[in-house]
Amino acid sequence: GIQVEQSPPDLILQEGANSTLRCNFSDSVNNLQWFHQNPWGQLINLFYIPSGTKQNGRLSATTVATERYSLLYISSSQTTDSGVYFCAVGTDYKLSFGAGTTVTVRA
Template sequence: GIQVEQSPPDLILQEGANSTLRCNFSDSVNNLQWFHQNPWGQLINLFYIPSGTKQNGRLSATTVATERYSLLYISSSQTTDSGVYFCAVGKVVYNQGGKLIFGQGTELSVKP
């Protein structure tokens, strides 16, 4: 099956700093999503980005599908950005949605 590797596993930032999280995957995919899990356990979808670049406020993501990696950029970090960031990849099969394989996550802690 597809292997997903995220780096770094842990990251501590001072508020206001920028960071880049990386997701490498072992096979071609047509579905890639980034999620944020807050300290209460809720997983929120940040980006659906099988290729290209997207931006949403202070967050942006880029996926280079041909080279099998994706990057999540967090600029001007805030304490509310703390939590675990997951990358998930998969192949979408017609009419079957397609299951996602999750990476192990990057645990981010933003200090005030």
């Protein structure tokens, strides 16, 4: 199956800082999504981004499909940004998830 590697595994930020999360994948995909899992376990879809760049408020994402990686940018981080960020990739309806990046934003 497709291998998904996320880095870094853990990230500690001071409130207001910017950060970049990376997702590398091992094969061509036609589906790539970023999710945020809050401390209560709820998974929220942030972006559907198999290619190109998207922005939603303080979050943006870029996927370079030909080079098999995606980046998630968090700007002006807030404590509510804390949680685990997952990258998921796939084809044919199925997504394989990476191990996630645990982000802790300190006030």
